[in-house]
Amino acid sequence: MRFNDILKTAAEEGKEKHVPVIEVGKGKGEGGADIVHVVVGKEVPHPNTVEHHIVWVELYGVKKEGQVINLGRCDFAPGYTNPNVRFQVPVDQFKAFCALEYCNIHGVWENCLEL
Numbered sequence: 100m101r102f103n104d105i106l107k108t109a110a111e112e113g114k115e116k117h118v119p120v121i122e123v124g125k126g127k128g129e130g131g132a133d134i135v136h137v138v139v140g141k142e143v144p145h146p147n148t149v150e151h152h153i154v155w156v157e158l159y160g161v162k163k164e165g166q167v168i169n170l171g172r173c174d175f176a177p178g179y180t181n182p183n184v185r186f187q188v189p190v191d192q193f194k195a196f197c198a199l200e201y202c203n204i205h206g207v208w209e210n211c212l213e214l
């Protein structure tokens with residue numbers, strides 16, 4: 100078994116939405132900084148209760164020469180924090196961004212955005 104066998108993608112998406120949506124905002128952060136926005140449940144909000152919630156989101160960047168960088172992770176408090184985060188990242192150094200998110204009921208989901 101490999102990680103690829105347990106990561107879920109848009110192909111497995113059902114009524115509840117789990118795939119982390121990645122959006123790049125060049126110069127859209129404070130002071131003109133670049134941001135990478137990751138949100139789960141952008142169009143259909145995912146449940147946010149102690150029993151069923153998004154636990155964390157991680158963002159990875161693939162540099163132009165192929166090196167993978169773990170850019171950050173955000174943990175959420177069920178019932179309080181929605182899985183909607185912004186990372187300040189020098190976007191020009193990367194050729195792709197990939198995000199993982201973990202739902203305590205439905206597992207680990209992935210998505211990548213190639214620039």
Ligand SMILES: [Fe+2]
Nearest residue numbers: 115202204205
């Ligand atoms: Fe879920």
